[in-house]
Amino acid sequence: MPSNKKEGIIYGVFMCTGMVLIMSFYNTALHGFSSVTLGSAIVQLIVTFIVAFITESLVEPIARKLALSLPYDKSKKINFIVAMAFCMVPMMVLIMSVYGLILTGLTTGIEGSIFSAYLKIVGLNFIVAFPAQLLIDGPISRTLLTKYIKPSAQLAELKA
Numbered sequence: 001m002p003s004n005k006k007e008g009i010i011y012g013v014f015m016c017t018g019m020v021l022i023m024s025f026y027n028t029a030l031h032g033f034s035s036v037t038l039g040s041a042i043v044q045l046i047v048t049f050i051v052a053f054i055t056e057s058l059v060e061p062i063a064r065k066l067a068l069s070l071p072y073d074k075s076k077k078i079n080f081i082v083a084m085a086f087c088m089v090p091m092m093v094l095i096m097s098v099y100g101l102i103l104t105g106l107t108t109g110i111e112g113s114i115f116s117a118y119l120k121i122v123g124l125n126f127i128v129a130f131p132a133q134l135l136i137d138g139p140i141s142r143t144l145l146t147k148y149i150k151p152s153a154q155l156a157e158l159k160a
Contacts, residue, residue, distance in 0.1 A: 001077065002145065011145050012060065016053045018137035019092075019129065024048060026128050027100065031108060048099070055095050063087035081138065089130045097121045 002008040024045055028036055067083035074080060100121050104110060110117045 001081070001142065007145060007149060010149050011141055012053065012056050014141035014144050015137060016049055016056055018141060019133065020045060020049045020052050022132045022137060023096070023125065023129060030124065031104075044103070051099050052096060055092060059088060059091045059095065063091060082134070085130065085134050085138065089133050090126070093122055093126045093129050097125050100125065
């Protein structure tokens with residue numbers, strides 16, 4: 001887990017990159033790969049990453065505060081990780097699903113009511129986002145942070 005602001009930003013970049021890739025692939029698979037070109041996919045990934053990173057930057061402090069207020073054994077790091085996922089993922093899904101609804105409306109159109117389309121998107125996104133964050137992206141991001149960023153940060157501190 002990040003131990004300072006710089007590591008927090010780097011960890012956020014890792015998490016957003018992973019989740020944007022996973023969720024973009026998943027949502028493209030739901031709507032069909034045939035209508036996607038390489039250029040449009042790259043542009044969409046970049047725009048989605050920017051929106052997700054800004055959203056994550058706003059949601060993370062709220063989720064952290066909420067996770068720390070929950071009653072659990074805070075001496076175990078895994079408990080905090082799970083608590084953060086339970087607080088962070090629903091908020092991110094609710095917000096990013098608005099973005100997904102807008103994107104769907106612009107690309108393929110929305111059938112029926114906007115509210116029912118939004119609820120469908122939220123449900124479909126949550127069932128993938130939560131396990132992806134807990135089982136794939138979170139562990140990979142923590143490993144990358146621990147293996148590559150923290151050692152270089154510790155070396156920089158020793159040299160100073």
